[in-house]
Amino acid sequence: MATFVSWLHKRYTKDIPEEKKELTYEVEQYREFHVHADFEKTLSTCLSALKLIKKSKLKNVDRINRVVTASVGISFRSFGEKLNFCIKEVSPELMKLSIESKPWFWGTSADYGKNYENIEVVSSHIRAELPTEDL
Numbered sequence: 332m333a334t335f336v337s338w339l340h341k342r343y344t345k346d347i348p349e350e351k352k353e354l355t356y357e358v359e360q361y362r363e364f365h366v367h368a369d370f371e372k373t374l375s376t377c378l379s380a381l382k383l384i385k386k387s388k389l390k391n392v393d394r395i396n397r398v399v400t401a402s403v404g405i406s407f408r409s410f411g412e413k414l415n416f417c418i419k420e421v422s423p424e425l426m427k428l429s430i431e432s433k434p435w436f437w438g439t440s441a442d443y444g445k446n447y448e449n450i451e452v453v454s455s456h457i458r459a460e461l462p463t464e465d466l
Contacts, residue, residue, distance in 0.1 A: 358442045359433040360450040366426045367462040370397065370418060373426045377416045380456035384449055387414070402435060408445040411435035414453070427466075430454060 366373050374392070377399055381387050386404035393399070399416040417429040432449040434442060457463065 358439055358446055359431070360446040361429070361431050362450050362454050363427070363429045363466050364454070364458075365421065365464045365466060366418075366428050366457065367424060367464075368426065369424055370420060370426060373418050373428060373461065374399070376457050376460045377418070377428070377453070379460075380453040381414065383452050383456055384414075403449065406445065408443045409434055409436075409439060412442075412446055412449060414449060428457070428463075 366376075368376070374394075374397075378389070378392075381389060381399075381401050384403055386406065387401055388404070389399070389401050391398075391400040397418040397420070399418075401414040401416075403412040403414065405411045411434070412432050413435050415429075415431045417431075419427040419429075421427050430450060430453055432446040432453075434446065
């Protein structure tokens with residue numbers, strides 16, 4: 332069984348650069364960076380990035396606490412994922428953006444890089460659309 336799981340993981344992560352492969356073994360993924368834009372622009376970019384993930388569904392946009400919650404449906408690789416975006420205002424034109432992707436089912440021990448893929452798709456889109464800097 333372990334050989335099969337290892338083979339599946341390698342199959343789904345073969346296109347990921349070697350220096351980042353270690354990250355794919357973590358089922359809970361987290362990225363954090365500064366975005367040089369106002370809250371509304373950052374929020375709209377996060378929502379458009381969410382549309383790039385297959386089977387994603389917006390669950391809640393909390394403008395008071397500045398949190399966006401979404402889910403991704405079941406696939407062969409996982410029982411689904413939860414995505415959270417947390418936007419904190421540092422200044423009117425600078426936001427601290429935290430993105431988290433984790434399994435929907437608490438007992439998930441392998442996702443074959445699915446949460447890594449979610450985070451990379453979302454963060455790549457945001458970085459392409461808005462000026463950002465790593466923390």
